[in-house]
Amino acid sequence: MFEFVNTLLIGITAGSIYSLMAIAIVLVWRSTRVVNFAAGGIALASTFVGSTILEITGSFWIALPVAMLAGAALSAFIEYFFLRPLLKRSGDKNQEIFLPIIATLGILGIMKAVLHFIYGEKIGVLSPPLSDKGFIVSGESIALSPLRLLILGIVLLLMIALTLIFQRTNIGLSLRAASFAPEISRLSGIRVDLVRTVGWAISGAAGATAGILQTVNGSGAVTPEAFEFSLLLVFGFVAAVIGGIESLVGAVVGGLTLGIILAIILMYLGSSLVFFAAFLILILVLLLRPNGIIGVKGGRRA
Amino acid sequence: MLRVKNLTVDHGAIRALHGVSISIEKGQLAAVIGANGAGKTTLLRTLSGLNKATDGSATWGDLNVLHSKPESLVRHGISHVSEGKSVIPELTVSENLDLGALWRRNRKESAQSKNEVVELFPRLGERLSQRADSLSGGERQMLAIGRSMMSKPQLLLLDEPSLGLAPLVVEQIFQSIRDLTNSLGLTVILVEQNAIGALKIADIGIVLNLGSIAATGSAAALRDDPAVRAAYLGF
Ligand SMILES: Nc1ncnc2c1ncn2[C@@H]1O[C@H](COP(=O)(O)OP(=O)(O)OP(=O)(O)O)[C@@H](O)[C@H]1O
Ligand SMILES: [Mg+2]
Numbered sequence: 085m086f087e088f089v090n091t092l093l094i095g096i097t098a099g100s101i102y103s104l105m106a107i108a109i110v111l112v113w114r115s116t117r118v119v120n121f122a123a124g125g126i127a128l129a130s131t132f133v134g135s136t137i138l139e140i141t142g143s144f145w146i147a148l149p150v151a152m153l154a155g156a157a158l159s160a161f162i163e164y165f166f167l168r169p170l171l172k173r174s175g176d177k178n179q180e181i182f183l184p185i186i187a188t189l190g191i192l193g194i195m196k197a198v199l200h201f202i203y204g205e206k207i208g209v210l211s212p213p214l215s216d217k218g219f220i221v222s223g224e225s226i227a228l229s230p231l232r233l234l235i236l237g238i239v240l241l242l243m244i245a246l247t248l249i250f251q252r253t254n255i256g257l258s259l260r261a262a263s264f265a266p267e268i269s270r271l272s273g274i275r276v277d278l279v280r281t282v283g284w285a286i287s288g289a290a291g292a293t294a295g296i297l298q299t300v301n302g303s304g305a306v307t308p309e310a311f312e313f314s315l316l317l318v319f320g321f322v323a324a325v326i327g328g329i330e331s332l333v334g335a336v337v338g339g340l341t342l343g344i345i346l347a348i349i350l351m352y353l354g355s356s357l358v359f360f361a362a363f364l365i366l367i368l369v370l371l372l373r374p375n376g377i378i379g380v381k382g383g384r385r386a
Numbered sequence: 387m388l389r390v391k392n393l394t395v396d397h398g399a400i401r402a403l404h405g406v407s408i409s410i411e412k413g414q415l416a417a418v419i420g421a422n423g424a425g426k427t428t429l430l431r432t433l434s435g436l437n438k439a440t441d442g443s444a445t446w447g448d449l450n451v452l453h454s455k456p457e458s459l460v461r462h463g464i465s466h467v468s469e470g471k472s473v474i475p476e477l478t479v480s481e482n483l484d485l486g487a488l489w490r491r492n493r494k495e496s497a498q499s500k501n502e503v504v505e506l507f508p509r510l511g512e513r514l515s516q517r518a519d520s521l522s523g524g525e526r527q528m529l530a531i532g533r534s535m536m537s538k539p540q541l542l543l544l545d546e547p548s549l550g551l552a553p554l555v556v557e558q559i560f561q562s563i564r565d566l567t568n569s570l571g572l573t574v575i576l577v578e579q580n581a582i583g584a585l586k587i588a589d590i591g592i593v594l595n596l597g598s599i600a601a602t603g604s605a606a607a608l609r610d611d612p613a614v615r616a617a618y619l620g621f
Contacts, residue, residue: 272460
């Protein structure tokens with residue numbers, strides 16, 4: 085029982101980070117219909133920014149917001165200078181889905197190469213701001229540590245903030261409208277191009293947070309080739325698909341589901357099966373519930 | 387006033403409008419009728435900035451309408467309610483309305499416009515927090531027009547507001563359009579398949595045929611024109 089609760093706690097923490105990554109992917113998909121592999125590179129680059137700021141200032145609480153801003157700026161930059169011209173030019177319906185995917189893959193490659201060029205073999209250190217030693221409950225150490233609590237708190241806070249932005253603000257209404265019906269939005273006076281860039285920026289900030297949290301929750305260090313970030317990108321995509329790729333709530337549910345399932349597999353079946361399991365879940369969801377586990381057939385959810 | 391001169395619009399290789407010229411005075415309600423594929427929708431989409439013109443000119447007052455984007459034309463008082471109940475189903479009725487006034491960046495005026503719309507279409511007022519996909523066809527059309535009114539238009543472009551509605555509802559919608567035109571001094575282009583109904587409420591009529599103007603004149607005169615009656619009114 086004790087072991088199972090611990091496994092759940094580990095799964096929920098990891099899953100909350102996948103949720104953030106899934107949100108980053110869903111936001112871009114909803115606003116521009118682009119499958120954004122560059123999200124992994126944005127998270128990686130922002131995490132390097134975070135580690136540099138941490139090195140200079142020594143404060144995690146400065147590093148995190150700066151990394152989020154960097155992620156937002158980088159993501160908006162990519163949308164504005166690469167994807168927007170590309171989408172404007174590709175009138176051909178057959179290329180419409182294909183070209184952006186190749187483009188974001190290419191951008192991911194370029195970003196990794198640039199990071200390699202800047203940092204070389206240097207390792208970006210991101211030591212956790214709080215202890216990762218588990219709390220002691222009735223004499224035994226549980227998986228919930230101050231660090232894990234902090235991660236969960238940050239994710240929760242961001243999700244509340246996102247919900248408020250999307251449901252209560254004008255820019256939130258514009259973001260939803262522009263993603264559901266760009267033409268009606270333009271006819272209503274919404275500057276859809278601008279709104280899309282904002283959507284990418286929010287996605288970049290979410291991805292940056294996911295990258296930072298993934299690193300402090302993991303090895304506490306980041307390299308341009310970090311395997312943790314490939315995992316983050318893949319698991320973010322799987323979580324987004326589980327949640328139906330359209331929905332922010334779905335992204336959260338998908339991330340937590342994936343995190344918990346993988347933690348259970350890791351605990352009871354071993355690490356060699358984790359990757360396999362993630363893809364198996366992806367394929368099962370695509371075959372059985374292509375609209376996601378909470379998806380409504382034919383309907384889209386805010 | 388709206389002046390359209392020699393407007394030519396292509397969809398790729400298909401020429402949808404061949405040198406169309408139209409003149410509509412301020413405060414007039416103009417009905418545009420014509421068969422399927424005549425180019426009615428293309429005309430409206432070009433005037434609202436959604437389609438690009440190949441040739442010709444269009445001015446609304448001093449404003450050059452062509453080569454402008456829809457989002458900036460809205461800011462100059464041109465509002466287009468596109469074909470097929472143009473509401474966003476995933477948003478609530480209230481949000482659909484708010485959307486039309488976001489660009490005005492004035493909460494007070496927006497709230498006031500919303501009250502006016504609700505006064506005009508009380509059924510929307512009862513359903514403000516419902517999702518728009520729970521509305522009936524007629525209510526959706528009211529919402530689409532209401533959303534457009536939220537941006538304080540001076541030139542209203544309506545594409546087949548009667549599409550798929552019961553005759554009684556059509557009559558209501560047409561009456562609201564006429565009332566709006568009178569009370570707010572709007573200029574309206576009403577594209578319609580329901581030619582009889584549209585010509586009944588309109589000041590002037592324009593008949594489009596295969597991308598060209600086949601007839602134009604006062605709505606009453608067109609209603610009595612035997613050729614128009616035979617071809618478009620069916621009696
Ligand atoms: N996006 C498009 N691509 C290619 N051709 C188009 C496009 N839109 C319209 N057309 C063509 O342009 C012509 C005019 O179409 P339009 O939609 O303006 O007609 P309409 O008068 O509104 O017809 P309806 O009464 O059926 O709505 C038609 O021949 C149509 O096939
Ligand atoms: Mg049409």
